[in-house]
Structures are given as C-alpha cells and as structure tokens.
Amino acid sequence: MSPTSSKKFKNPRAKYNFQGRSCSISGVGSYVPERILTNADLEKLVDTTDEWITSRTGIKERRQAAKDEFTSDMGARAALSAMQKAGVTAEQIDLIILATITPDMPFPSTACLIQRKIGAHRAAGFDLEAACSGFIYGLEIGQQFIMSRTYDTVLVIGAEKLSSIVDWKDRNTCVLFGDGAGAAVLQNRPNSHGLLTAVMGADGRKADLLFMAGGGSRCPATAESVAARQHYLRMEGKETFKNAVQAMQTAAKEALRRCELDISRIKCIIPHQANQRIVDAVGERLGAKPEQLFVNLHKYGNTSAASVAIALDEAVTSGRVQRGDLILMVVFGAGLTWGAAVIEW
Numbered sequence: 490m491s492p493t494s495s496k497k498f499k500n501p502r503a504k505y506n507f508q509g510r511s512c513s514i515s516g517v518g519s520y521v522p523e524r525i526l527t528n529a530d531l532e533k534l535v536d537t538t539d540e541w542i543t544s545r546t547g548i549k550e551r552r553q554a555a556k557d558e559f560t561s562d563m564g565a566r567a568a569l570s571a572m573q574k575a576g577v578t579a580e581q582i583d584l585i586i587l588a589t590i591t592p593d594m595p596f597p598s599t600a601c602l603i604q605r606k607i608g609a610h611r612a613a614g615f616d617l618e619a620a621c622s623g624f625i626y627g628l629e630i631g632q633q634f635i636m637s638r639t640y641d642t643v644l645v646i647g648a649e650k651l652s653s654i655v656d657w658k659d660r661n662t663c664v665l666f667g668d669g670a671g672a673a674v675l676q677n678r679p680n681s682h683g684l685l686t687a688v689m690g691a692d693g694r695k696a697d698l699l700f701m702a703g704g705g706s707r708c709p710a711t712a713e714s715v716a717a718r719q720h721y722l723r724m725e726g727k728e729t730f731k732n733a734v735q736a737m738q739t740a741a742k743e744a745l746r747r748c749e750l751d752i753s754r755i756k757c758i759i760p761h762q763a764n765q766r767i768v769d770a771v772g773e774r775l776g777a778k779p780e781q782l783f784v785n786l787h788k789y790g791n792t793s794a795a796s797v798a799i800a801l802d803e804a805v806t807s808g809r810v811q812r813g814d815l816i817l818m819v820v821f822g823a824g825l826t827w828g829a830a831v832i833e834w
C-alpha cells in the first residue's frame with residue numbers, strides 16, 4: 490500500500506495523514522521549579538563570573554528543584570498542563586513515554602511514578618534514555634504507536650532534575666544545567682495538523698564525551714565511587730560543542746529534505762537549549778534568520794530532555810507559533826545522540 494501524505498508535502502516520508510491516521514500534537518505544557526539560581530549565585534560556589542558564563546554560553550540563570558521535588562513531580566505537572574490544554578482526561582492516555590537521564594530511582598520507571606501521580610491508570614509506561622535528544626526520540630516513538638494503530642493517545646514527557654547529578658564543585662559543568670519538565674499529548678486526529686517527520690541518530694563511539702560513570706552495573710555506588718565523585722556528570726566541553734553543531738545541522742537538513750522544505754518555510758526553529766553559541770552556529774549553517782530561532786536558555790540553562798519540550802510550550806503559549814505554522818525542532822545529547830522533527834502546528 491502506498492502512503493497518502495498531505496498535498497502540501499508530496500514526499501511519502503512526510504508521514505501525516507497516512508492511511509487515515511495522523512499524529513497530531515493536541516496540547517503541550519511545561520513546568521519549572523520556583524527557585525532561581527543566577528550566575529551571581531554561582532560566583533559564590535565556584536571560581537566563575539557572570540561575564541564568563543554569559544559570553545561563553547548565553548545562560549543568565551537556571552531553575553533548581555526543591556530537595557523534596559523530584560523528576561516525577563515536575564514531569565507530572567508538565568503532563569497535567571499538556572493534558573488540560575489538549576482537553577484529554579487521564580483515562581484517555583494509552584501510553585506514557587518519559588525521556589530522562591535523572592529518573593527518581595533506577596526502578597521502577599519514573600513513567601510509572603508519573604502514571605500514579607496523574608491517575609492515568611489505563612496507560613502503559615516506560616522511561617527512555619537518549620539524554621538531551623530524548624524528547625524527539627519520544628515524539629518519534631509515540632508517533633509510531635499512533636500510526637501503527639496500537640494507541641490513539643500518547644503522552645510524551647521530558648523531565649530532569651539535573652541538579653541531582655551536577656558536580657557543584659566543577660565549574661566546567663555546574664554553570665550549564667537546570668531543572669524542569671515539558672510534555673506533549675500526541676493523538677490520532679485524521680486530517681489535522683501534526684508531526685511530519687522525525688529523524689533520530691546516535692554514535693556510541695563518542696560515548697566518553699559526556700557521561701556519568703557511577704550508579705550503573707559497571708560502577709555501582711560504593712563509598713569509593715562516591716568519594717571519587719563518580720556519581721556526577723562529566724563532559725569534554727570543546728569536543729561536545731563541535732559534535733553538537735555538526736550533528737544538529739545534519740539532522741535538521743535531513744528532516745527538511747524528507748519534507749521537501751526549504752528553511753525559509755520554517756516559522757520557528759526550536760534548537761536544543763544548551764548554549765547560545767551552538768544555537769547561533771546551527772542557525773547560520775542552516776541559512777536561518779536569527780528571528781526564526783527560539784531561545785529561552787538564558788532563563789533555564791540546559792535542561793536536557795526537557796529543553797525543547799519547555800521551549801515548544803513557551804513558543805506556543807507566547808503566540809510565537811500559531812496553528813498552521815511549521816516548526817523545526819533539533820536536538821543533540823550524550824550517547825552521542827541527535828534528532829530533528831518537523832511539525833505543522
């Protein structure tokens with residue numbers, strides 16, 4: 490059987506309206522903790538300056554979850570907001586996909602803890618680990634379940650409490666990350682707008698650029714592993730930067746190619762919110778105008794799997810994106826992993 494994609498997007502890999510199915514994003518939501526940690530606050534913790542952080546990253550402040558506030562709490566709040574905007578009840582949710590590298594605990598999955606918190610007792614649920622690329626991986630996986638007729642309503646969440654794995658003595662990393670959550674409700678809505686395509690990629694040969702060694706089967710928690718600070722994330726900043734720019738531009742171009750779209754048709758580009766210099770470099774290599782790029786990293790820093798989910802919600806809520814507009818999302822993270830998605834909002 491041949492696909493019957495929309496008239497506007499002739500390429501069969503633009504997947505919406507395929508055999509009577511369509512993956513629509515019917516609602517998005519987000520949540521960030523109240524506590525703000527400014528660059529001035531970090532100057533008191535490590536040998537850094539607001540000037541250094543701002544000029545190298547663009548980040549001015551980030552959010553920090555309370556001691557008793559966990560990834561599941563933030564994920565549940567973002568999910569409830571997305572469900573409310575989508576007009577979907579907890580009973581309607583068929584599947585919960587949670588993208589995170591900071592689950593509440595190794596098991597059970599934090600998706601199950603969120604299921605309990607939002608009362609979506611009919612839903613299946615699992616955690617997805619693709620680091621900062623997790624939300625795009627989640628959208629693609631959710632879309633596959635909808636297009637295959639397995640499920641009609643899928644909740645995709647990106648949520649992180651990165652403050653729990655950041656080494657507050659390491660100035661190379663502690664200035665970069667923040668806590669928060671974003672969510673999207675995917676639904677089968679034939680003849681509606683939706684997710685046109687999603688690209689995913691990975692390169693495990695570069696796994697050593699960004700990792701947390703402790704807490705898994707290779708290095709379980711011991712007094713020695715804690716003393717050696719192995720339960721904190723580590724990163725080779727410069728190499729990560731170069732790989733991010735390369736992978737994001739390649740993924741974005743592939744997503745546009747699949748939809749036969751020129752960058753000028755995109756109303757809003759939502760890149761992973763890691764560093765203003767990465768955003769600018771990717772935008773330039775895509776031939777985008779600065780006003781096409783959505784940026785909120787100055788407020789939140791890098792929130793990993795939550796990053797583009799929060800940004801999508803803010804782009805929609807602020808009116809930057811209107812129904813019918815084309816959005817390009819593009820991400821990069823540890824793994825290495827990367828991805829891009831084109832959405833007709």
Ligand SMILES: CC(C)(COP(=O)(O)OP(=O)(O)OC[C@H]1O[C@@H](n2cnc3c(N)ncnc32)[C@H](O)[C@@H]1OP(=O)(O)O)[C@@H](O)C(=O)NCCC(=O)NCCS
Pocket residue numbers: 536537538541542545546621660661662664724725726727729730733763764767791821822823
């Ligand atoms: C981390 C990053 C901001 C560093 O910027 P950079 O221009 O590459 O800086 P460098 O690594 O060359 O470091 C320059 C100097 O600043 C110092 N430095 C690092 N962090 C600092 C900080 N917070 N404050 C002040 N100085 C700092 C370094 O120690 C180094 O000093 P040295 O030259 O005496 O050794 C940048 O590499 C980056 O953004 N990388 C990608 C990070 C990322 O996005 N990761 C997540 C991907 S999902």
